[in-house]
Amino acid sequence: MSPVEMNLEARFDAYVAEEKKIEPKDWMPDAYRKTLIRQISQHAHSEIVGMLPEGNWISRAPSLKRKAILLAKVQDEAGHGLYLYSAAETLGVTREQMLDDLHTGKAKYSSIFNYPTLTWADMGAVGWLVDGAAIMNQVPLCKCSYGPYARAMVRVCKEESFHQRQGFQVMLNLAQGTPEQKAMAQDALNRWWWPSLMMFGPNDSDSPHSAQSMKWNIKRFSNDELRQRFVDMTVPQAELLGLTIPDSDLRWNEERGHYDFGEIQWEEFYNVIKGNGPCNKERLAARVKAHEDGAWVREAANAYAQKQQAKKTNATTHAA
């Protein structure tokens, strides 16, 4: 590194340490840029792939009201993906490149979306737990040091709370319904609980990049801190529903002032990340197909725009 660059980097570090924001054209270390591109694009991919498990139930929602709510939620997730792709583009990566990385399997997305949504109760569990965990992760990002990411997250967070509330309401209705409906809700909780805890990422001791991200004010709280908060918040909600969290080690720890909970099965987590989850292939295939099926629309729109442009140019030349 040249002395000039060292100076720039020192200034950058001091600036970020003062809680100031970095904007697209400002000087930033290469590693900061790369970390952000990776994180924001993965986040965008998660929003987009995240539409699939819920999209699965739009045509089978139990009422018109539920169908409209689910449609609105899935549309929001599309919006979240788009805010985030544009935020990533301010760092110099193209949309095409990001989509390419997703479609070739080079880029990752949240592994939670590789689980199937088997019953209507899964729409409740996903909103309540998956969106709930996402909110826990996303709220601190509203204060992250990179301006466009922080601003995108403010919009996202405003919209997320409806997602979690509608999910909880689905669970509540089922939990207060017939014994079969309650059993369906319990089954959904059983299947979504552990994958939701995995959404916070590996334990702090196995999370090598966290320290740098914390120093850069991209990350504010450690994986384990956020996971603990999620557990503490969710246990009373499950009690209110009259449902049982599938963890025999779960109990209130008076001394710590937090719930203790069981060991997470990390082999499962890494196995799903590696591509061996129940739905990895299906999810990716659905995204690739959507992209390929849309190719003619993108081309037609471009051709139309060019034709209109040519007409306009012609008109002005003739007028002149």
Added chain:
Amino acid sequence: MSSTQHEWPLWEVFIRSRQGLGHKHAGSLHAADAEMAIQNARDVYTRRQEGVSIWVVPADAIAASSPDDKEVMFDPANDKVYRHPTFYKLPDEVNNM
């Protein structure tokens, strides 16, 4: 590769949140032309009545000051404190001026 295979151009989106306020930058999006950019901006940025008017501008049509010029551009205003009303100490009797 034909030009139709290239990705749609990038547009910056500005939204007037309510009558009486200026348009404010909301974000950006891709669209083939201005009409589509406005349509997409409506779907992406105003799903909850966040706006009453939308501007879209091709991103490459925006000229911007450079961050490297920040000091040259904006620091000279720093020592002109007499441009602020608080610079003038007046008798208490005219305190509401």
